Amino acid sequence: MIRLFSGLVLVASIAVGYAAGQLVAPPVASSARDAAVTSSQATMVPLEPGDVALAAISDRADGAWVLARQERAASAVLYHVASAGQARIVLPAPSAGRLGGLAQDPTGTVWVGVGTRLVAVGEATGGILREITLPPAQHVASRAQRAPDGTVLGLGQVSTVAATADGVWVGRYAATELTFVDRVGNVTAAALSQSVDAKTFTTDLAGTVWFTTNFGPSDQLGAFIGRIESATHAITLTPIVVASLAAGSGGIHALSREWRELDGAGAVVASRPVPPQGDVTTTVITAKGELVLRGLRQAALHLYDKRGAEVRQIQYAAGSFIGYGGATLPSTARLAFLVATTRGRTWFAPEGSSFIYYFS
16 A cells, blocks of 8 residues: 655754653753764654654665554555655565565665565555565574574564665574575575674675674674675675674774774774764764764764764754654664665664654
8 A cells, every 4th residue: 555645744853842742852962072063953754653663775865765663553664755755655464573674776676574575665656566485594593592492483584685786685583594586586595604693784885785793602792794795695704793884985884892994895994982972783874974873862863074073963852752652762762773865864763763854
């Protein structure tokens, strides 16, 4: 089902006000030493009540494709939010609880992970083009949590998706393998060399697919960075502890206790401390080359230049309502997603929110 809205409903975020009947926290003030840092408000875009934003990608212009869960109907919903308007597409109900990531291939088709299936959506029409049911996962992470009967709950459900010129890569929960679907729909699996699964894919500007991992060899999750060679599909795992990845002009940025820059081959070319008070679980590099991090315990984003100096702050409304029932989101919530377009707009949403935001 596709629902079109004649115009994009934009609600400017305010410093002090109400959201769903709750007081919105004021923005975080800059200190005297940060007087040169500029500050502005993000613009808020409401989703339909009960739709909770989960993930997003750029639409190759200044808009975004947003994956959401409809809490009342327990269904998956895909939004296309752009300057011309907003479309809402109801996807086939998931076979299980997990909704994975999404990606757009060079032809414009949007691929969405729904349970153990991939759903292809047409860019122009919003129609469902095809559904592909993935085969059972063959390789299981040794440290995956199991039920008393030995079953790994959620095994093989889609966690993340990346689209390339020759097909779609899929990372699956607790499966120590990557699934590849070629352009004609053939499905193959490639086992990983370590007992980890792919948590989140990130595609750099050269088209190389990178990924963070779960289920490391110790209590330390995210112990490897993965890289897929575009031409050969060879998969390399590098032992670098990382919380999140972001695509930059020359390769990839890896964030954890340090802010590392890796070149296209995976070699570390620069390293610096992570900016203080920055939440590294979700990050992005803007079209201007600025690193974006949410401030810990803040409803604010902080933007840093390559030297690590803060240059901008973006405030947004804390307490946006989530789902039905009017529950509110605390200002300390992490981000569900943070994506940058090539035309300078950045989209984001707090976890559990029925609002998304953007700034330029």
